[in-house]
Amino acid sequence: MVTAAKKVLLQVATRKGAWLFHGDVARRKWRVDGPHYLGHIIHHLMLDPRDGKTMLAAASTGHLGPTLFRSVDRGRKWQEVKRPPAFAKVPEGEQGRVVNHTFWLTPGNASQSGVWYAGTSPHGLFRSDDSGDSWESLPGLNDDPQYREWMGGPQDGTPDGPKLHSIIVDPRDANHLYIGMSSGGVHESRDGGRSWTPLIDGLEVVEMFDASKVWFHDPHCVRISPANPDRLYQQNHCGIYRLDRPSNRWRRIGRKMPKSVGDVGFPVVVHPRDADTAWVFPMDGSSVWPRISVAGKPAAYVTRNGGKTWQRQDTGLPKAQAWWTVKRQAMTNDARDPVGLYLGTTGGELWMSSNEGSRWSCIARHLPEIYAVEAALV
Numbered sequence: 001m002v003t004a005a006k007k008v009l010l011q012v013a014t015r016k017g018a019w020l021f022h023g024d025v026a027r028r029k030w031r032v033d034g035p036h037y038l039g040h041i042i043h044h045l046m047l048d049p050r051d052g053k054t055m056l057a058a059a060s061t062g063h064l065g066p067t068l069f070r071s072v073d074r075g076r077k078w079q080e081v082k083r084p085p086a087f088a089k090v091p092e093g094e095q096g097r098v099v100n101h102t103f104w105l106t107p108g109n110a111s112q113s114g115v116w117y118a119g120t121s122p123h124g125l126f127r128s129d130d131s132g133d134s135w136e137s138l139p140g141l142n143d144d145p146q147y148r149e150w151m152g153g154p155q156d157g158t159p160d161g162p163k164l165h166s167i168i169v170d171p172r173d174a175n176h177l178y179i180g181m182s183s184g185g186v187h188e189s190r191d192g193g194r195s196w197t198p199l200i201d202g203l204e205v206v207e208m209f210d211a212s213k214v215w216f217h218d219p220h221c222v223r224i225s226p227a228n229p230d231r232l233y234q235q236n237h238c239g240i241y242r243l244d245r246p247s248n249r250w251r252r253i254g255r256k257m258p259k260s261v262g263d264v265g266f267p268v269v270v271h272p273r274d275a276d277t278a279w280v281f282p283m284d285g286s287s288v289w290p291r292i293s294v295a296g297k298p299a300a301y302v303t304r305n306g307g308k309t310w311q312r313q314d315t316g317l318p319k320a321q322a323w324w325t326v327k328r329q330a331m332t333n334d335a336r337d338p339v340g341l342y343l344g345t346t347g348g349e350l351w352m353s354s355n356e357g358s359r360w361s362c363i364a365r366h367l368p369e370i371y372a373v374e375a376a377l378v
Contacts, residue, residue: 005025005336006025006336006377006378007022007023007024007025007377007378008023008027008334008336008340008375008376008377008378009021009022009023009047009074009375009376009377009378010023010030010342010350010363010373010374010375011045011046011047011055011075011372011373011374011375011376012034012045012344012350012367012370012372012373013042013043013044013045013057013058013329013370013371013372013373014042014344014348014367014368014369014370014371015041015368015369015371016035016038016039016040016041016368016369017034017035017036017037017038017039017040017042017368018034018035018036018037018042018045018057019032019033019034019035019036019364019367020032020033020034020036020075021033021350021363021364027336027340027352027354028354030363030364032364033075036057036075036078037057037059037061037069037078039062040059040060040061040062041059041060041061041101041371042057042058042059042371042372043058043059043060043101043102043103043104043371043372044056044057044058044102044103044104044105044329044371044372044374045057045058045372045374046105046106046107046374047074047075047374047376047378048107048116048131049107049376050107050110050113051113052074052376052378053071053072053073053074054070054071054072054131054132055070055071055074055075056068056069056070056071056081056105056116056132057069057070057071057078058101058102058103058104058105058118059101059102060100060101064080066084066085066099066100066101066102066120067080067081067084068080068081068084068085068102068118068132068135069081070131070132070133072131074378081132081133081134081135082133082134083133083134083135084099084102084135085099085102085118085120085124085126085135085137086098086099086135086137087099087124087137087142088137088139088142088143097122097124099120099121099122099124100120100121100122100161101120101121102118102119102120102126103119103120103121103163103164103165104118104119104163104164104165104166104167104329105117105118105132106118106119106167106168106169107169108169108174109169109170109171109173109174110171111174112174114128114129114130114131115127115128115129115174116128116131116132117167117169117177118135118167119163119164119165119166119167119179120163120164121161121162121163121164122151122161122162123147123151123162123163123164123181123184124137124141124142124164125137125138125141125142125164125167125179125193126138127193138193140189140191140193140194140195140196141179141187141189141193141196144196147196150184150214150215151181151184151215162181162182162183162184163181163182164179164180164181164184165179165180165181165182165221165328165329166178166179166180166186166219166221166222166223166328167179168222168223168224168232170224170229171224171226171229172229173190174192175189175190175191175192176188176189176190177189177192177193178199178222178224178232179196180219180220180221180222180234181219182218182219182220183215183216183217183218184214184215184217184218185198185199185200185203185214185215185217185219186198186199186200186203186217186219186222186234187199198214199243199248199250200214200217200250201248201249201250202241202249202250202251202252203217203234203236203238203241203250204236204238204239204252205217205218205238206218206237206238217236218236218237218238219234219235219236219237220234220235220236220237220265220266220267220328221234221235221266221267221268221328221329222234222268223268223269223270223278224270225270225271225275226270226272226273227271227272227273227274227275228275230244230245230246231243231244231245231275232245233268233270233278234250234268235265235266235267235268235280235328237264238264239252239254239255239263239264240252240253240254240257240263240265240268240280240307241253241254242306242307251307253303253306253307253308254280254307256307256308256309256310257282257301257310258310258312260294261282261294261299261301261312262282262285262294263280263282264282264283264284264285265280265281265282265283265285265325265326266281266283266325266326266327266328266330267280267281267326267327267328267329267330267331267343268280268331269331269332269333269341270333271333271339271356272333272335272339273335273337274304275306276303276304276305276306277302277303277304277356278302278303278307279300279301279302279313279331279333279341279357280300280301281298281299281300281301281325281326281331281343282294282299282301283325283326284325291325291346292323292324292325293322293323293324293325296320296321296322296323297314297318297319297320297322298314298317298318298322298324298325298326298345299312299313299314299317300312300313300314300331300341300343300353300357300360301313302356302357313353313357313358313360314360315358315359315360316351316353316359316360316361316362317351317360322347323347324345324346324347324349325345325346326343326344326345326346327344327346327370327371327372329371329372329373329374330343330344330345330370330371330372330373331343331344331373332373332374332375333375334375334376334377335377336354336377338354338355338356339356340352340353340354340375341353341356341357342373342375343373344367344370344371344372344373345370346369346370347369348365348366348367348368348369348370349362349364349365349367349370350362350363350364350365350367350370350373351363
């Protein structure tokens with residue numbers, strides 16, 4: 001169903017605070033509100049689509065440490081939550097874990113008013129039943145011995161620590177969940193998080209590693225198709241993949257990307273009404289992993305046939321000497337027609353396309369490094 005013309009609210013999380021960008025109906029003019037929490041790292045900022053008022057911000061602060069801030073009036077006023085995500089205490093003599101920061105926020109199913117999920121670094125999954133004010137650890141993942149063998153270590157090769165991300169709630173079933181973990185793979189639960197099963201069949205790993213071991217798998221971002229929740233897309237450390245349920249086997253669809261570009265990147269975005277249409281933003285995947293746009297020429301790529309072919313979309317973007325990239329949470333879409341696309345860069349620029357990627361324009365420059373961008377219709 002096409003969403004009637006509403007205004008877009010962009011929620012932008014950066015290395016030095018949070019900004020809100022209020023668009024007009026035409027998506028041409030933007031009113032800036034911010035910074036909020038200037039100087040603090042904001043990892044993710046998310047408006048609850050169920051009530052249109054509650055907003056959560058995952059923060060790393062100098063004096064409060066890792067915490068969450070909460071607004072009940074769409075970002076006008078904020079308060080620290082009562083009890084942020086924290087691992088359970090362990091008996092004396094056992095090695096415990098400490099949350100370094102909350103990385104990912106996901107509202108629960110439309111039928112679950114007040115339910116939120118949070119993913120942390122090191123790997124941890126938490127749930128709130130009171131609109132984000134207090135959080136409980138989900139022991140079905142966090143305390144399962146087979147997961148504790150390898151998850152939650154202080155370092156996994158990721159520059160700023162291992163992360164649990166890409167928390168997905170099936171819109172048809174509140175108990176059906178997916179998660180991604182850096183150096184941990186994709187996992188599925190069908191009982192609300194009490195038990196989990198790896199979903200790694202068909203995925204490749206870095207050469208010399210064993211693909212049968214889940215801790216060698218590195219999903220960068222996983223998205224579900226709103227139009228067909230049996231389809232998932234994944235931007236992985238080793239390519240772009242698609243999963244069509246009930247199959248458990250991923251199929252690599254990034255091999256049709258130009259050889260000079262490759263299919264390595266962080267974000268993936270799925271069209272809200274067409275399961276065959278998805279966007280990625282490739283980065284330089286050479287051996288040194290510089291985390292920049294390929295050859296300094298940034299571009300999105302779109303498939304409109306489920307990954308059989310890909311088209312470059314760079315009109316309006318810099319043609320050369322743009323040595324930035326886009327983090328896994330920093331590319332998103334609205335549900336307008338045509339779909340609006342939005343991305344934030346590691347160079348502090350905020351870009352948009354009001355015509356599904358055909359042409360890009362810059363909304364803001366000179367922001368701090370952008371960690372996440374979310375779009376809401378208000």
